[in-house]
Amino acid sequence: VATARDVARQAGVSVSTVSHVLNETRTVSDALRQRVQQAARDLEYEPNAMARSLRIRRSDTLGLMVSDLSNPFFTAVVRGVEDVAQERGYALILCNSNEDPLRERDYLRVLLSRQVDGLMLSPVGQSHESLIRLVQDRFPLVLFDRDISGIDVSTVTLDNERAAFAAVCHLVELGHRRIGMVSGLPSHSTGRDRIAGYRRALREAEIPDDGQLIGVGNSTSEGATVAVSALLDLAERPTAVFATNSLMTIGALIAIQQRGLSVPEDISVVGFDDFLWSAVLRPRLTTVAQPTYELGRTTAELLIDVIHSKGPVTTRKIVLGGQLIVRESSGPVPEGRGLHLEPA
Amino acid sequence: VATARDVARQAGVSVSTVSHVLNETRTVSDALRQRVQQAARDLEYEPNAMARSLRIRRSDTLGLMVSDLSNPFFTAVVRGVEDVAQERGYALILCNSNEDPLRERDYLRVLLSRQVDGLMLSPVGQSHESLIRLVQDRFPLVLFDRDISGIDVSTVTLDNERAAFAAVCHLVELGHRRIGMVSGLPSHSTGRDRIAGYRRALREAEIPDDGQLIGVGNSTSEGATVAVSALLDLAERPTAVFATNSLMTIGALIAIQQRGLSVPEDISVVGFDDFLWSAVLRPRLTTVAQPTYELGRTTAELLIDVIHSKGPVTTRKIVLGGQLIVRESSGPVPEGRGLHLEPA
DNA sequence: TTGTAGGCGTTATCAG
């Protein structure tokens, strides 16, 4: 591997001239410039990014830590982040905490020791010591998807409360009054917000809400199958189910199929996130589509802004909206069910 | 941010002592060791990975470039790679060439300039200058999923020929004799191998094969919809379709639904890669399951072996096998179709 | 057992 020294020798100039030619950082005579450029090409010189970063105290690298890479939601986010990083000349180091707080902690150290210029994070748990230190040190940090409390940091999130509200309102308008929900962990802001939207919809429809119809699906397909099975075991089982991410939607459908029930004749379903395969399901799935790719783009752009802003950093909270897409998996309340089952 | 110098000053020792204590690279008296460790903790010292790498000419970082991160196939691979990297103490820089040769070229330079210790790549096109130089320089490189010609490099692939063979044999055994296929690009080894397996199955069943029933779906859902629509427009349309990745399976199903045909009554379908949502499809999808996570693990392990092997590097070709999972989407030839349509 | 000093490959300051 050739170094600037080699290029300098080959071109018969000093290393500083090589550096200045390649970075266009001062005027160099045509003759020398030509020789340097030729030598660089001949030797296939590629500057050593580590040495460079060490000197200029900047790595032109962004860190991105997602909490679950097997969730299509996050891969869409990653693509958005990546496109922006590419456009703005940043490299990207991607880590997957896999919903493991320890792994998040570890990767955080890895990323910082690699001197990333900024970090995008979908936090797996609560705020912790390492994160607090980061913001205290004014390290460029943007959280996405999930917000956490007790920490003053910029975030980009989706409007989960409104999205859940819209989904449940749709079911209410179809006449449903016993509406189940499979939720993610309430320890995540996303889980809480979706529950809040669900409850507001019930409240506005004056449907009594004892929380019995909220199952915790743990954001996984398996968890949702268990949770929805429990809902279906209730004496007064729901006539509709709202699943709050794509994996849990699958789990909910599995549970429903296991009971031999069909959608939407026996029970209506609304999913969260819009997925490619929802179009080939029969019936096609009613979903709340979320702008996942845009979430990634916005997060990356905000982070780069934060990095470039020299002044006092004002933390920003950006919220992106979603969209309800009505398909055939949600329908009216089945005959003989619904109103008469109402406890109120 | 604290440096080794700061720690040394705080502990009242020299920087070399700090280094030796933290790396356990020579025996240090208890007293000093304690002081250094305490100081490091107090200052929250984290070694600068760039400076360290610059010195020891090793970054303990692996590069991973996938060709399409939105394809669940590759995210499973990524998880496998990541787990191994984590276990073996390597960091991971992940790039997404997005099937764009230019982007692949760019990212290649980025990764190399960042001094990754080795690189895993699912190449988007043919072998090119940059790759050839890499192997000539004996740079640790492992290709996965796709092999390319004209370059002597270690690879980890799936047995696509056999997988396709098994899928088509299954259809043959059900009585099908007009079997369509949606293929990826034949410029990829995966596409070629799957076509080869398809053809071998036809040959062994003594089914005439004029290649008319092979549609190129371009590995995308949209491409597959177009390709399968064309197959369904044929005067003697296939009674079964073999789709060769998950996105193209979706596209195939969409095309079939657009025609108002149902599976497997009107037409049988076999998909490639096994997906979570295939279980909630009705009918459930017959698929060839591929060990994607294992592909990632094996690739990372092979690369790390290559990096550690001091001697002459013998290139290795590892091939992993798949498994046919029969579900309800493939059935017998529909009444009134099949044999009498046979041209031969 | 400990410290000093040189250098990894760059960039940038300071003379010429």
Place this chain on the structure above:
DNA sequence: CTGATAACGCCTACAA
């Protein structure tokens, strides 16, 4: 316009 030279933060002979 150009070239020595001193960092950047770390590791590691070599010396003490």
